[in-house]
Amino acid sequence: MAMTFNKIADHEWELNVCGYTCPHPQMYTKKALQKIESGDVLSLVFDNPSSGESIMAMCEAEGNDLFDRQDGGGSFTWKIRKA
Amino acid sequence: MSSVATASAASGSHWLLRKSSLQAMSVFLLVVAGSLLALAEDTRFVYMLVYVWFGLAYGMLLQYGRFCMASAVRDLFAVKVPRMAVGMMIAVALYALVAAVVTLAGFSTFHPNAMGWHIVIGAAIFGFGIVFTGGCASGSLYKAGEGNMNSMLVILAISFSQAIVVSASGWWDSLVPQSWIESAKAKEMPEELSVTEGWFDIFTAGHIWDLKGATTADMFDMAGTTAGVVWMNTMLTAILPVAIILVVLYVFYYRKGHLRRTGKAAPSLGDELAGMWAMFTSSKNTAIAGIGLGILAGLHMYVTGVLREHYDIFNFGELLVAMGYTNGLSIQDTVFDPGYWYITTQEAQWGGWIMQQLGINSMDSIFFGLDNGLPNPLLNAPGFMSIGIILGASVMALARREFKWKMPSWETAFFAIVGGTLMGIGARLAMGCNIGAFFATVTNGDPSGWVFLFGMVIGAYVGVKAFTWYMDWSDSRKTSECGL
Numbered sequence: 001m002a003m004t005f006n007k008i009a010d011h012e013w014e015l016n017v018c019g020y021t022c023p024h025p026q027m028y029t030k031k032a033l034q035k036i037e038s039g040d041v042l043s044l045v046f047d048n049p050s051s052g053e054s055i056m057a058m059c060e061a062e063g064n065d066l067f068d069r070q071d072g073g074g075s076f077t078w079k080i081r082k083a
Numbered sequence: 084m085s086s087v088a089t090a091s092a093a094s095g096s097h098w099l100l101r102k103s104s105l106q107a108m109s110v111f112l113l114v115v116a117g118s119l120l121a122l123a124e125d126t127r128f129v130y131m132l133v134y135v136w137f138g139l140a141y142g143m144l145l146q147y148g149r150f151c152m153a154s155a156v157r158d159l160f161a162v163k164v165p166r167m168a169v170g171m172m173i174a175v176a177l178y179a180l181v182a183a184v185v186t187l188a189g190f191s192t193f194h195p196n197a198m199g200w201h202i203v204i205g206a207a208i209f210g211f212g213i214v215f216t217g218g219c220a221s222g223s224l225y226k227a228g229e230g231n232m233n234s235m236l237v238i239l240a241i242s243f244s245q246a247i248v249v250s251a252s253g254w255w256d257s258l259v260p261q262s263w264i265e266s267a268k269a270k271e272m273p274e275e276l277s278v279t280e281g282w283f284d285i286f287t288a289g290h291i292w293d294l295k296g297a298t299t300a301d302m303f304d305m306a307g308t309t310a311g312v313v314w315m316n317t318m319l320t321a322i323l324p325v326a327i328i329l330v331v332l333y334v335f336y337y338r339k340g341h342l343r344r345t346g347k348a349a350p351s352l353g354d355e356l357a358g359m360w361a362m363f364t365s366s367k368n369t370a371i372a373g374i375g376l377g378i379l380a381g382l383h384m385y386v387t388g389v390l391r392e393h394y395d396i397f398n399f400g401e402l403l404v405a406m407g408y409t410n411g412l413s414i415q416d417t418v419f420d421p422g423y424w425y426i427t428t429q430e431a432q433w434g435g436w437i438m439q440q441l442g443i444n445s446m447d448s449i450f451f452g453l454d455n456g457l458p459n460p461l462l463n464a465p466g467f468m469s470i471g472i473i474l475g476a477s478v479m480a481l482a483r484r485e486f487k488w489k490m491p492s493w494e495t496a497f498f499a500i501v502g503g504t505l506m507g508i509g510a511r512l513a514m515g516c517n518i519g520a521f522f523a524t525v526t527n528g529d530p531s532g533w534v535f536l537f538g539m540v541i542g543a544y545v546g547v548k549a550f551t552w553y554m555d556w557s558d559s560r561k562t563s564e565c566g567l
Contacts, residue, residue, distance in 0.1 A: 002492075005567050019489060021217035021226065021233050022154060023547075026162050027554060031567040049229060049485045050149035050222075053366055057164040060365065061340040069089040074230070074480075074487025 003028055005035075008043070016045040018075065025051035026058065033064060033082055042080045052076055107481035110474055114139060125406050130390050130399060131464040137383045138471020139478070141376065141424065142225055146476040146485075148372020150174075151222030152517040153213035156543040161214075161551070165336040166366045171522075172325045172332075173363070173373035174380075178526040179321035181381025186312050186527070190388025192422030195301070195529040196514050197294035201286075202531055203538040205513025206520070210542025212505030213517075214550050215498040220426040220506065220516040224469055228476025230488040233499045238430060240503025241510070245427060246434030248511045249450035250443075252281040263289030273414060277447050283511065287449045291514070298528035316528025324525070324533060329359070337362040380424045380522070387422035399464050400456065411436070411458035419455035419465055425519040427510040429465040432457055450511075513538070 003024070004016045015032045017025040025046045032042055044055070059066045059080055068079035098104055118135065121128040144150065154167040185191050196202070213219050216237040218226050223241070226234035259282050267289035272278045278288045298306065299320045305311025333355075341358040342350055350358070363370055396402055399420040400412050412418060419428050435445040436457045446452040460466050480486040491499060510516040513535055515523075521539070524532030558567050 003567075019492060019495070021231060021489075021495065022151070023157055023161050023214065023217065023550065024554075026158065026164075027551070028567060030162050031554075035567060047487055047489065048217075048231075049146075049480070050151060050154065050218075050226070053149045053166055053369060054154065054158050054162060054164045057166045057365060058162050060344075061163065061337070063340070063343065066087055069087055071089065072484055074485050 005032055011037070011040045012043070013040060014043040014045065017051075018045055018047045020046070021048050022051055022054075024048075026054040029055050029080075030058060033058075033062070033080070036082055038082050040082050042082065044078045044080060045075065046078075047075045049074075049076075052078075101484075103481045103484050103486065106486075107478045110478050110481065114471070114474055127394065127402055127406055130387075130394065130402055131462075131467055133383070133386050133390065134464045134468035135471045137379060137386075137424070138468035139475035140379055141221070141468075142228055142472035142475020142477075143479040144372045144375045144379070144475075145221060145225035145472065146228060146479040146483075148366075148369040148376075150369060150372040150376065151218050151225070152522075153217070153219040153222050153543075156210065156540050157214050157547060159332075159336065160544050160547040163336055165332040165362065166369055168332055168336075169329065169362055170366070170369035170373040172329050173370055174377040175522065175526055176322055176325045177374055177377025178380045178522065179317050179325075179377075181378055182384065182526050183312050183317040185381055185385040185388065186316070187309060188385070190385050190392070191527065192384050192388050192391070193523065193527040193529075195296035195298050195527075196520060196524055196531045197291050197296040198531045198534065199291070199294045201291070202513045202520065202534045203541075205509045205511070206535040206538025207509070207542035207545075209506050209509030209513060209516060210539035210544075211546040211549075212502040212509060212542075213539075214543055214546030215502030216506060217498075217502075219518075220430070220510070221424075221472060221518055223503075224426070224472040225476035228473040229480040230477075230486050232489060233491045233495050236491060236496055236499035237503040237506070239434075240500045241427060241507040242430040242434035243438075244434075244504040244507030245431035245511050246438055246445060248508055249283045249431065250281060250435065250438075250445040250448040251283075256280065256282045256285065258282070259285045259289070266290070266293055272449070272453070275414070275447060276449055276452050278449060281448055284449045296529070296531065299530060300528055312528070320528045320530055321525050329362075333359050333362050337365075377526075380526070384423045391422070403458070403462060408458075408462055411456050411462070413451070413453055413456040415453065417454065417456060418458050418463070421465060421519070421523075423523050424468070425465055425515070425523065426469060427507070427516040427519060428455060429463055429469055431455075431507070431511070432463055433460060433466060436460060436463075509542070 006014050008014045013036050017028050025048050063083040065081040070077040118132050155171045158164040223234040223237040263285050267278045267285050270288050278284045298316050300306045300311030300315040347354050398417045400417040435451050438445050439457050451457050513520050520535040521532040
């Protein structure tokens, strides 16, 4: 288990923080969103449910667009477009 | 934010027939069966079952609202999210209002904590630890219920670190001030407690017992009066600070984003109030959990108070003796039995009980030998509340298809053990954790809880700085071009 952050296509990135508990997922997400360009899409994969609430609040506060959520089996794949 | 496309990996069957829903029901039925077995053994076990079922309800709500007080302070500094801090304040306000009714009805089980610098120091150590463990004391329990084995390690670390802190003796005993030793000697405690051996005993008998603990109503000579309970304990000690903190959270963490989203360049008072409301409801799950936990915590105190009156007891130890269970009681025939939501002391008892079974005597300490006892975990009422929290969280996580076994890595295990140990040490110095020394105190008119929160905030702030430094250092060692 280790955090991975990869560019998967033009303007598309994937951050996988499965296996990590708070505060890793939300802090890595914050760093990833700081790194990518405005309009880029971040696919975030995590399995710590409580981080989701904080990440949603981060997106709301920063104006980033959380436009897709695939949840189930204890894992979450969310897509965020940076404002 | 635009509308969110959501999907769950659900099978086509009815939700009640899904494997995870059936597992949730199985866990629930396990608690029902265990409760019936206990009642069949002796109906007086209903006293212990109150802890079990309130624990179950706490666990369900904690998981539903992702309600973790570590997040309340940590996420403010780490990612500038006030969600959980708001939820915590809602819970404090509700608990305070229900506690006022319970106190006026004469069923309060609350005792104020001794006020002193030990609270700030202990809370700061505790606050530093929670950043690394990923959860507070109750947060770790509910996350363990989600299948997170890291959180189990945290619970183990909290249990054993506390048990060792309160009972260990050694060269460090000589570091305590002589005045504490003299004061401890003057208490003339029973010989078997050896109060001048073991720094925590000396600290307790020679320092803590010399400090005062009082509610705000006590301080203004209004104890036992309706005005004292309502205005001093509830409004002045809980509701007013909550209102101030909520305004501070809105101004510094929510207002800017809210005004941008609503396009208000020159907001009126109505716009600001609407913004406050939006902050309260931005995470409905957290707000609902806050309301539910606040009300339940007050009701818990009421139900225990009613049962104590019914059985004419002051402590569960008396009931255990009446039922024929005398092993593990303190020399006063008492056991730990707060009568309200509490976490760390029963975990210390788990660690102490295991140490006792391994031949390490812990009953010569004030903490176990005089106050809390070391009952068999099967007879530890607050211990069952903690187990109830784990099981309640499991029920909710399974029902919501969020349960997943998660094994720790070396890195996360290290954080869990070190952070959990710091939480245990901090909790004992401060005489409780974020629940017992904060949540249960400020809501019952004891201002020492705000001192605990102050210390916890300082510790969490330093912890976030240290954690951020660690993440940056860790990333700098990676060679990937896609490092963070």
